[in-house]
Amino acid sequence: MHHPSVIAIDGPAGAGKSTLGALLAARLGYLYFDTGVMYRALTYVAMEAGLDLADQAAIEDLAARVRIEVAPPDHDDGRQYVVRADGVDVTSALREPRVERNVSIVARYPGVRRELVRQQQEIGRRGRVVMVGRDIGTVVMPEAELKIFLETSLLERARRRAGEQRGLPNPPPVEQVREDLARRDGLDEHVLRPADDALILRTDGLTPEDEVAWIMQQLARRG
Ligand code: DC
Secondary structure (H helix, E strand, O other): OOOOOOOEEEOOOOOOOHHHHHHHHHHHHOOOOOOHHHHHHHHHHHHOOOOOOOOOOHHHHHHHHOOOOEEOOOOOOOOOOOOOOOOOHHHHHHHOOHHHHHHHHHOHHHHHHHHHHHHHHHHHHHOOOOEEEOOHHHHHHHHOOEEEEEOOOOHHHHHHHHHOOOOOOOOOOOHHHHHHHHHHHHHHOOOOOOOOOOOOEOOOOOOOOHHHHHHHHHHHHHO
């Protein structure tokens, strides 16, 4: 079976892109690259540096200066990757609520997108990679041979997210998770659309294993 060098997976927050991307990459022996972590790392570094996130010029300038690396984990501690900013491991900070709240402000700045897209393209062009994000099929890797766009209803995404958080000390109610996701949908809308040649995968009711099986079928069909 011929496998494409780059597989792009795009879709809204909470659609299960990361779980699917990591599983598919492991199955194919490819690198798993979640591009959202670069926007998160930049947001974290900006906040740690005390920058005003509303200061577009300062944030764009930072994006051009800071070196963000995404690498496979150096030891087996359950992480899917290690993210370093100027050599410092920032992986565990990337899911902090303050990063979550502010990342979409940073991700809107054109200078930030230009710089991070350029870096993502460098990694993508090395090949054998599953890239996950919002604009991989349309902007970052429009040449990707296989593009998947996940569509999942807001309610299903909220249920899954709430399920993941159930073990935490103060799990938010599904309704709250649903509102947060709807807000993020609005903020991400500017980049989120399927490429003309993307395959749409509707994931309501599917497990990640089902989704991988579906993608493997598409690959087999292409020969
Ligand atoms: O996928 P995520 O939740 O980690 O994404 C974090 C933020 O970065 C979110 O606001 C969308 C944005 N993002 C983007 O604009 N383009 C990408 N390729 C990936 C993420």
